Amino acid sequence: MAGMAVLFKTDGIVTAADTDVVSDMLDSIAHRGNTNRSVEVFHELVAGVGRRKGENKDSPDNWAYCRSGELAVAFTGRIYNKPELLGMVKENRQEANMGTAALILRLYQQDATSFFRHINGAFSIVIYDKPAGEVKLVRDQFGILPMFIYKTGIHLVACSEIKGILKFPGYRRALNRKGLDHLLHFPGIIPPETMFLDIYEVPAGQMAVYKEGDVSFRAYWDMEYPEVTGSYDRRNTSELEEHALAILRDAVKSRMSDAGQQGVYLSGGLDSSLLACLSKESMESGIQTFSIAETAGGNDLYYQHLLRDYLGAHHHQLDFTLDLNNLYHQLKEVICDIERPQKDITAIFRKQLARFTRSHGIEAVISGDGADELFGGHIGYVLDSAGNRSMSDGKTYLERLLEEQLHNKIWGDPHFIYERPLSEFADLRKAFYQHSNTDTDAIPNCLDNVLLNTDNIRNRHVFNQRSYVDIKIRLGGHLLTSHCDRVNYSEGLETRLPFLDIRLAEFVRGLPPEVKNSYLGEKTFLRKVARKVVPAAIVDRKKFEVTKGRSAMALGNTEWFNDLLSYDYIKQRGIFNPALVEQLKKRLLSNEVDVGSAYEDNLLLLILSCNIFLEEFKIN
Structure with missing residues (x-):
């Protein structure tokens, strides 16, 4: 169960039409398990929570309120440390069989919002606090479950997915070019930005507070690594490995x-x-495992079967081949699910795997997302260890100075490079967007604003800097949406992510950087932990990055490809530079670039999927 819809009216007049709007919003996200719903009214607030079939619609896990109704809680998601939280409730306020929402209400009455950081789980919480004149929308620490908001002069609208907000009669669909610019620069869109103008995503570990017609975001938790000279867990490596394994x-x-x-x-x-x-x-019974054969580049099938035999697992393998002639339909599906364009096609494979898994009666799946960002599983960590951080190649002194100023503004460190030096995007932006002259000031530049809390990046070890940025951008801005929540729930499948257990995150936060860091390969510490339970052949294998979707010539021969990327269509849309699109098409058809390449920014796919996005969501 993980679907929620909210409508708050500052004029205090809730009508039957308002409850109908909330019901329509729940209808639009019925795939999240909303076949058995409940809609409640608390003075100016209408809130709806959906559940899976068979769950009690009056479950105390989802609703709690004071007798007067002036303080109410709506909850959706899962909490894994309820006994610990119950222990935080004062004895005179404890109740037998206290539901999750009632527990949150009691803790809120005790100390307002400081207790949120102690919740271990995946959750969305709405708190209606009439005496304070506030509505709070709280998202879990990593943003496993989504929450989006939109406000007018008298309304606050919130939903687990944007498609619910689109049901609100007062919203007029428009493209947020700043969100598009995020996709040009980074792996994903950094909350609170989205692809929809005036619709915002509540950032992970934060709450959106609506008061007197305004919305502010307040952080209650962050992955705040110690400073370079800070305090770390200095136990011996063996003890640290055992502790990590126990938490996992x-x-x-x-x-x-x-x-x-x-x-x-x-x-x-x-x-x-x-x-x-x-x-x-x-x-207690046998374990069921699931994989998709197309994602198994190199020797993955061999290692899947090795572990299958080692565990005696009932393994289900989906043999799936990407059909480039059917790519339009598959892209359209995931774009509608994810509510944004895509820079790679991995989400197509994840959706097919989710559909296959759900067809076997599976309701929830354990997935390893988050390990790369916590333990250093991307190539950038290895390059950092080797000291590959220079931005000075071929640059003049003034160019280096300006570059360092920009990096200090965005990252809090003049020498930190995330994926590439940020100055490289200046010329790309001029060529990428369509405009009447060479001045691109009219097109929002996401680098004009500070995007992350640079205080939590500045003066940190480079491993922890990259981990922090990865957690915010790659994990929170891309993977949790494109690979986990939206594509899985679109097939009625819940994702559970043990690597994002808050206890593990806080343990990793205190690990000495030299324990995690190694120029010899990625995830050095996690490999030592895994060696205690995983066959050595798997622990010792090198990580294999997969490139999907070659045969670019076949893509160029499809009618939809040529229609969506024709010079006239691009020019009419008025967003992208049609001359650049023609150059990218020529390069693609010459097989100089692969569709969906794992590491290459595929601008053509971004443009293509953006056009599909605009058509499917009817944005002019």
Whole structure:
């Protein structure tokens, strides 16, 4: 269960039409398990929560309120440390069989918002506080469950997906060019920006507070690594490894403890293999694992079968081949699910895997997302370890100075490079967008604003700097949406992420950087942890990056490709530079670039999927 819709009216007049709007919003996200819904009215607030079939619609886990109705809580998601939170409630306020929402209400009455950081789970919470004149919308620490908001002069509208807000009669669809500019610069869109003008995403670890017609975002938790000279956990490496394994073991167990059919995604890599081994320990019956053959580049199939035999798992393999002639339909599906354009086609594979998994009666799946960002699983960590951080190649002194000023503004460190020096985007922006002259000031530049809390990047070890930025941009701005929540829930499948257990995050936060960091390869520390339970052949294998979707010539021969990227169509849309599109098409058809390349920014795919996005969501 993970669907919520909210409508708040500052004029205090709630009508039957308002409850109908909330019901329509829930209809639009019925795939999130909203077949058994409940809509409640608290003075100026109408809130709806959806549940899976068979769940009690009056469940105390979802609703709690004072007798007067002036303080109310709506909750959706899962909490894995409820006994710990119950222990925080004062004895005279405890109740037998206290539901989750009632528990949150009691804790809120005790200390307002400081307790949120102690919740371990994936959740969205709405708190209606009439005495304070506030509505608070709270999102879990990593943003596993989404929450979007839109406000007018007298309304606050919120929903688990943007398509719910689009049901609100007062919203007029328009493109947020700043969100598009995020996709040009980064792997994803950094909250609170979205692709829809005036619709905002509540950032992870924050709450949106609506008061007197205005919305502000307040952080209650962040992945705040110690400064370089700060305090770290200095136990010996063996103790640290055992502690990490104990946390992971319990994180997996708690996510597999409730009723319902559960499975485990198995790629054959380190992260999924470790979770599969720990899941096996928690399963009284046999473990069910799922994979998609097309994602198994190199020897992945070999390692999947090796672990299948090692665990005695009931393994289900989907043999899926990307049909470039059917790519339009597949792209359209995931773009509608994710509510944004795509820079790669990995989401297509994740959606097919989710559909396949759900067809076997699985309701929730364990997935290894988050391990790369916590433990250093991307190539940037290895390059950092080798000291590859120079921005000075071929630049004059003045160019270096301006570059360092920009990096200091965006990253809080003049020498930190995320994926590439930011100055490289200046010429790209001029060529990328359509405009009447060479002045691009009229087109929003996402680098004009500070995007992250640079205080949590400045004066940190480079490993922790990259991890922090990865968690915010790659994980929070891209993967949790494109690979987890939206594509899985579109098929009625819940995703559970043990690596994003808050206890593990806080443990990793205190690890000495030299324990995590190594120029010898990625995820050095996690490999040592995994070696205790995972076959050595899997632990010792090198990470294999997969390039999907070659045969570019076949793509160029499809009618929809030529229509959506024709010179006249691009020029009429007025967003992208048609001359650049023609050059990119020529390069693609000459096989100089691969569709969906894992590491190459595929601008043509971004343009193509943006045009599909605009058509599907009827944005002019």
